[in-house]
Amino acid sequence: MTTQSELGHELENGGPDPAVSAIMGERRSLINIGYRLLGSLADAEDVVQEAYARWYAMSAQEQQEIASPGAWLTTVASRICLNLLASARVRRETYVGEWIPEPLPEPTEWIGGHRAAGGGDPADRVTFDESVTMAFLVVLDAMTPAERVAFVLHDVYRYPFGEVAEIVGRSPAACRQLASSARRRIRTARAPAGPSAEQAAIVRDFKAAWATQDIDALIGLLDPEATATADGGGFVPTHPEPIVGGVEIAHAYAELAYAVADRAMFVEYTVNGLPGLVAQQDGRTLSVFAFEVVDGRIRHIWAVANPEKIRPWQAA
Incomplete structure (x- = not known):
């Protein structure tokens, strides 16, 4: 500049x-x-x-x-x-x-939409802490x-x-x-997050159950009152309203996994500083999933598929 x-x-x-x-x-x-x-x-x-x-x-x-x-x-x-x-x-x-804040990839791996060699320019990074987790940003957006x-x-x-x-x-x-x-x-809407290692393990188990469309395993990983929200921005078909309930989410996500089984793969990734998942096809990011894990279960899932919001996730 x-x-x-x-x-x-x-x-x-x-x-x-x-x-x-x-x-x-x-x-x-x-x-x-x-x-x-x-x-x-x-x-x-x-x-x-x-x-x-x-x-x-x-x-x-x-x-x-x-x-x-x-x-x-x-x-x-x-x-x-x-x-x-x-x-x-x-x-x-x-x-x-639904409108969801724009998800951010890990800054040491991605800068400005490209894989960064050596971590990229520090001046272009967003510092990751609790104030950029998806759960925190969603509460901020309601203010x-x-x-x-x-x-x-x-x-x-x-x-x-x-x-x-x-x-x-x-x-x-x-x-x-x-x-x-x-x-x-903030105090009303957010519960204390558990250790990131625990969250990573739960997200990894969710990914495995999702890939095999194991509904019982998915239900076990989801809070009974969990919510899943998707943002396609009118560009990508998504659930128009949040899905509420662990059982309902498990069935909906199993159906989604079945629909994309032959063309997409799910990759573990850091999303806004916490463990998340990315759906990819031929190296191109289709959607980004952020999670809130509370007391050992997934309380919220935010899925962003709006192409305008996931541009930083596209490989060079």
């Missing part, structure tokens, strides 16, 4: 401009914030690009007057995200089927835009409420209430 004029300045001085390097060093942080706020890597990258465009649209004097360029970029990017979240609620009303921004910036990134207030356009006290409301949503 360095412009031609900036490159010329770098060449004239025999190397990178420290000021430009410092500004570009904020990219990873901005992408991380953008993804958590929007649930879409593509949208987060667009937001970061727009924030940088606004920075470079200013004169050199205007830039020098900004005490903390990183804080300025974060404020601008967060405000853009806030506006996008408000408009996204309107767009979701016409979205075909109001102001709640989501206040919670992510304060509770995840530890921004003071005074700074959050400037971004959200409300008082610090109001932002404190927004974050508190968001925390209650």
Whole structure:
């Protein structure tokens, strides 16, 4: 994202401009914030690009007057995200089927839609932690835009409420209430996750039972009140509404396995930092499955087949 004029300045001085390097060093942080706020890597990258465009649209004097360029970029990017979240609620009303946040592959293996040699550019990575698991993002998506921004910036990134207030356009006290409301949503909707090794074993057993269409084994791995949600975005046929109940999910997924048995294979993969599965055909990703495992059973399954959302999963 360095412009031609900036490159010329770098060449004239025999190397990178420290000021430009410092500004570009904020990219990873901005992408991380953008993804958590929007649930879409593509949208987060667009937001970061727009924030940088606004920075470079200013004169050199205007830039020098900004005490903390990183804080300025974060404020601008967060405000853009806030506006996008408000408009996204309107767009979701016409979205075909269920909407699920965009799943992310393991950053050390995939960057920008391609297998990364040596881990790729760290500046382009989303840092994986609890705040990017699919279960967490789904709860964030149910919040109001102001709640989501206040919670992510304060509770995840530890921004003071005074700074959050400037971004959200409300008082610090109001932002404190927004974050508190968001925390209650998190506590109500999410159960503590078990160790990732346990989750990996359960997902692996689910994959084996699924491949053999062993309905009894599937039922045993699913919570009796489990929910399976699919997102095809109107591009790929999926269940139009969530499937509720372990027995119902087991039968539906056994039917799916039978339907694709001769053309697809299921591969274990890290999805948003936790064990998941990917359906592939001739090296092409058909869908991505994220799981929430609670007390040794699968509580939620999120299947994303919308081609627009799984582009980062396609092999080069």
